[in-house]
Amino acid sequence: MSTELALSRTTRLINEALFDSAAEESAIAAGLLATTVRLVADKPNMSSRSGQAALVCAFQLIARMGIGIELIVPEVPLLAEIPPLAAPTLRAGLLNLGHDLIPGATVRNEAEHADATFVFGDSPCEDPDAIYVTANGLRCRLARDRARAGLRITGNAPIGALAAGAAAAAIALETAVPHIADATGACCSARPRPSPGPPVDIDMAELFPSPSERPMSLGDIDAISAGAITNAFIFTLLWLPETTAEMRVLDNDYGELSNVNRNTQQRASDEGKPKITILESSSTSTLKIAGVNKRFNKDTRNELLPLAKRIVVGVDDIPARWWIQEEWPANLYVAATSNHEAIVTNHHPGEPCAGCAHPHPLELAEGEFIPTISFVSFWAGLLQACALLTDTTKPERATRRTVYPFGLGEKQWSRTAVLPAGAHCAISCPSSRPSADMPGYATHARDR
Ligand SMILES: [Zn+2]
Structure with missing residues (x-):
C-alpha cells in the first residue's frame, strides 16, 4: 500500500536502529501513523523568520515520518518564500503540504489527542508535560522547563531554529516508540542508545566558528545529486535572509514515493517527475535553481565542465565523490549520512581531499535499498x-x-576533527603522500 511504500526507508531504518531488525516493517508504519504530536505557536513567536523556520522545519521532518500533527498555530504571512509551501500564509501552507506527503497520515488544526506537545517560544500552553522549543542565532534549546526554554523566538537568523526543528523531530520519533512496540509486538532494542532529549542544548558555534548569517552573494554553486541532502541544503538556503545563489543541480533520477520520507522539497504528488524538475520548482527570487538531466561521471564530464567555484556533493556513490574531487574544485563540500550520523567535510586544493575523507568505496549492490529518515538526512x-x-x-x-x-540530548552530540595529511587516499592526492610538506595537519587534529 502507498503509505508503507512512502515510509519504507524510514521503517527500515527504525527497524535496524531501534528494534534490532526484528519487527515487521508494515507494523512499524502503523505505529508511526498511530502517533500524534501537537505543535503550538502564537502570533508573537511566529512573527520572526527564526520562529517560522523552527516550526516549518519541525513540521516537515515530523510529518515525513508519518507521525500525525495537530497544528495549533496562527494564520500569519510567511516571512520567506519557502517552497514547497504553496500558500502565502503559514498555517494554510503547512496544512496543504501535510496532506500531500505520507498518504493516510493525520494533519489537523484542532486539538483532539496528542502524545506530546511542542510549544514554540513563549506561546501560551496549559499542558504540564509540554516541551518548549526556543532558538536564538546559532543556538537552540528544548526542555520541559518553561523558565528554561519558553523564551520568545525573535530575529532573522535561521540556523539555530532549523537545528531546533530537527531536534524536535528526533524527540517525536521517541514518542512513537511505544506505539511501534504495540503495533509490532516487538521489544525495543536493549542496546544502550543516546538520548534525543529533552533537554537539548545545541550551540552550532561549537561546530562552526563563524557561519555568517549576514546577507551574502554565494554566486554559482553546482550540486552533485538532487537527493535528500541537496534538498536539505536548499531548504536551509531558502531561510537565509537576502542570501542569493545560482545553483546548477546534476541528476538524472526521478522522484519516487519512497523519497517523500526525507526530501524536503518533494511532495507526494511529485512522484514520477524528474528530481531536477522538483528542485527547479524551489527556485525563488533569491535562489535560482537550474537542473541538468545528467549524472557527473567519466562519460559526461566533458559536457558538464566547467564546474562552479563552489560544489556541494550529496551522492551515496563514493567513487562519484572522487570523480568530482579529481577536478580539484576551489571549494568542495561533501555531505553524507549513515543510520546514526550526518557528516560534512570541506576541501580546497592542496589539502586532504574527498578521497582522504572517504577512502573506501561502499559496497552497494545495484539497486540496494538504503534506509533513511527525515531528520538524519x-x-x-x-x-x-x-x-x-x-x-x-x-x-x-x-x-x-x-x-x-538521535543523540542531541547528549553533551557529545557532535564531533569536529581536522583531516590529517598523509592519510590513505582513494585518489593518492598530493597531501596524502608521505613527502607532503604540510606540517601541522596531524598535530593539530582535534576531537571534541
Ligand atoms: Zn586525498
Whole structure:
C-alpha cells in the first residue's frame, strides 16, 4: 500500500536502529501513523523568520515520518518564500503540504489527542508535560522547563531554529516508540542508545566558528545529486535572509514515493517527475535553481565542465565523490549520512581531499535499498550549508564535522576533527603522500 511504500526507508531504518531488525516493517508504519504530536505557536513567536523556520522545519521532518500533527498555530504571512509551501500564509501552507506527503497520515488544526506537545517560544500552553522549543542565532534549546526554554523566538537568523526543528523531530520519533512496540509486538532494542532529549542544548558555534548569517552573494554553486541532502541544503538556503545563489543541480533520477520520507522539497504528488524538475520548482527570487538531466561521471564530464567555484556533493556513490574531487574544485563540500550520523567535510586544493575523507568505496549492490529518515538526512544538508557559509566567510582547513541526530540530548552530540595529511587516499592526492610538506595537519587534529 502507498503509505508503507512512502515510509519504507524510514521503517527500515527504525527497524535496524531501534528494534534490532526484528519487527515487521508494515507494523512499524502503523505505529508511526498511530502517533500524534501537537505543535503550538502564537502570533508573537511566529512573527520572526527564526520562529517560522523552527516550526516549518519541525513540521516537515515530523510529518515525513508519518507521525500525525495537530497544528495549533496562527494564520500569519510567511516571512520567506519557502517552497514547497504553496500558500502565502503559514498555517494554510503547512496544512496543504501535510496532506500531500505520507498518504493516510493525520494533519489537523484542532486539538483532539496528542502524545506530546511542542510549544514554540513563549506561546501560551496549559499542558504540564509540554516541551518548549526556543532558538536564538546559532543556538537552540528544548526542555520541559518553561523558565528554561519558553523564551520568545525573535530575529532573522535561521540556523539555530532549523537545528531546533530537527531536534524536535528526533524527540517525536521517541514518542512513537511505544506505539511501534504495540503495533509490532516487538521489544525495543536493549542496546544502550543516546538520548534525543529533552533537554537539548545545541550551540552550532561549537561546530562552526563563524557561519555568517549576514546577507551574502554565494554566486554559482553546482550540486552533485538532487537527493535528500541537496534538498536539505536548499531548504536551509531558502531561510537565509537576502542570501542569493545560482545553483546548477546534476541528476538524472526521478522522484519516487519512497523519497517523500526525507526530501524536503518533494511532495507526494511529485512522484514520477524528474528530481531536477522538483528542485527547479524551489527556485525563488533569491535562489535560482537550474537542473541538468545528467549524472557527473567519466562519460559526461566533458559536457558538464566547467564546474562552479563552489560544489556541494550529496551522492551515496563514493567513487562519484572522487570523480568530482579529481577536478580539484576551489571549494568542495561533501555531505553524507549513515543510520546514526550526518557528516560534512570541506576541501580546497592542496589539502586532504574527498578521497582522504572517504577512502573506501561502499559496497552497494545495484539497486540496494538504503534506509533513511527525515531528520538524519536533514542534518547532512544543514551541515553542508553551514560549512559553505563558514568557509565562504573565512576559508578553513579540511575538516570533518559529525552530528549524531538521535543523540542531541547528549553533551557529545557532535564531533569536529581536522583531516590529517598523509592519510590513505582513494585518489593518492598530493597531501596524502608521505613527502607532503604540510606540517601541522596531524598535530593539530582535534576531537571534541
Ligand atoms: Zn586525498
